[in-house]
Amino acid sequence: MLRAALIGFGSTGKTTLFQLMTSGHDAPRAAHGRGEASIGISKVPDVRLDRLTVMYNPRKRVPATVEFGDIAAPAQGGGARALVDVAAYKNADALVHVVRAFRDPSVPHPSGAIDPGRDAQAMEDELILADLGVVERRLERLERDLKKSRSAELERERDVLVLCRGALEDGRPLRALNLAGDDLKRLRGFQLLSAKPLLVVLNLDEADLTAASGGTEGLAAAIERAGLSSFLSQAATAAVAVCAKIELEIAQLDPADAAAFLADLGLTESGLDRVIRASYELLGYISFFTVGEDECRAWSIPQGTTAQLAAGEIHSDIARGFIRAEVVSYDALVSRGSMAACRDHGEVRLEGKEYVVQDGDVVNFRFAT
Ligand SMILES: Nc1nc2c(ncn2[C@@H]2O[C@H](COP(=O)(O)OP(=O)(O)O)[C@@H](O)[C@H]2O)c(=O)[nH]1
Ligand SMILES: [Mg+2]
Structure with missing residues (x-):
């Protein structure tokens, strides 16, 4: 914040x-x-x-x-x-x-x-x-x-x-x-x-x-x-x-x-x-999003923030247990209409902890507890 x-x-x-x-x-x-x-x-x-x-x-x-x-x-x-x-x-x-x-x-x-x-x-x-x-x-x-x-x-x-x-x-x-x-x-x-x-x-x-x-x-x-x-x-x-x-x-x-x-x-x-x-x-702040039936949420991070640090914005456990980030751009998600459609078109990427999060990324963090 x-x-x-x-x-x-x-x-x-x-x-x-x-x-x-x-x-x-x-x-x-x-x-x-x-x-x-x-x-x-x-x-x-x-x-x-x-x-x-x-x-x-x-x-x-x-x-x-x-x-x-x-x-x-x-x-x-x-x-x-x-x-x-x-x-x-x-x-x-x-x-x-x-x-x-x-x-x-x-x-x-x-x-x-x-x-x-x-x-x-x-x-x-x-x-x-x-x-x-x-x-x-x-x-x-x-x-x-x-x-x-x-x-x-x-x-x-x-x-x-x-x-x-x-x-x-x-x-x-x-x-x-x-x-x-x-x-x-x-x-x-x-x-x-x-x-x-x-x-x-x-x-x-x-x-x-x-x-x-x-x-x-x-x-x-x-x-x-x-x-x-x-x-x-x-x-x-x-x-x-x-x-x-x-x-x-x-x-x-x-x-x-x-x-x-x-x-x-x-x-x-x-x-x-x-x-x-x-x-x-x-x-130089940008926003990324997390989405789901429970909650849709925007997060602010400085430009250049890596996926692992961005995960830490949400919870330190997610940063610590970081495995991969599933990422799709906001534009792709909105134009395809669903995450499933984005997957079908190969638009959901798996990124590692050094990935630099982009403005408008919709991210699902996979992590081990
Ligand atoms: N005319 C005018 N008065 C303002 C404006 N902004 C604040 N004020 C008035 O200036 C006074 C001081 O404002 P306040 O916000 O308490 O200032 P502070 O001391 O910097 O916190 C108040 O009477 C406000 O209504 C403005 O844009 N135009
Ligand atoms: Mg005052």
Whole structure:
């Protein structure tokens, strides 16, 4: 499951977006006191799962989910360091920065003027500063340990941390470093915030929303206007535009009315759909499916995940006892109409544990218990 942590300064619309992303699901687990997050779940919309559900008529239809965390806003200046200690944010796969672009004078802005470019950079500086503190503390300890005894692994860790410190001191986020897998693993335990992929959610006035959400051109223009173009050209950084307030109101209507309102605004997808799609694209996540009379279910995995690791998404026992994966593509299954027909046409493949699962694969894992 993909975990996203909402960040942003006060009154930018974080809690409104959180409600938008998690409405229509179980009540979120509320935060208890300072330093805790409300945790909510979004269902990932997927027409392919709808189609499979019609085909199998299972007792249960289980979409993939995205977990969102929402905490009280850090104040400008010294804020992001507080995030480092929020347990629910430590395992976040991505940070979702809600940036205010709506002008509504009835909602005061702490710094007076509306300036999304400034706010995006200010949060970035907070993340960088927070990471610099973590990296410097770890380096001090490492240097001490290395004096007592040398070890190739500790030396490599030191080298990576020195590289990180250099970037952070230059004001560059760690996600821009494109570190290799092994080095990323070395850093994982520190939960460095600026290393996480960043989705900027531009929270616009209703009047600006249509153009910005109607296509990539509109979004690019809104980004340009917001002064975010160069900020967003960085690695592992992406943006999406919403009007959290209106889109929350729409999401609370019944589906037919909601669709009519979206159409009125010239939108083809709900705010929830757009934010989830942008998160998946940012992180390079794909979906595979398991099907049957009991349950049709979608699972999310990073692109490039092998069959054995994908099996582990379902249950560690399935990964451990992995024998083979029976795989058919969604397209083949839908066009043939049944698994049996796919078998007759030789379209069901038997794959080993190193097989890289593809978007839309329908998988049946065979495993020994
Ligand atoms: N006009 C307008 N107001 C918004 C929008 N999103 C949030 N707000 C309002 O801004 C205020 C702060 O929103 P909230 O979600 O609590 O912000 P948070 O402090 O970042 O969690 C509330 O009064 C919201 O109704 C928006 O897109 N447009
Ligand atoms: Mg809030």
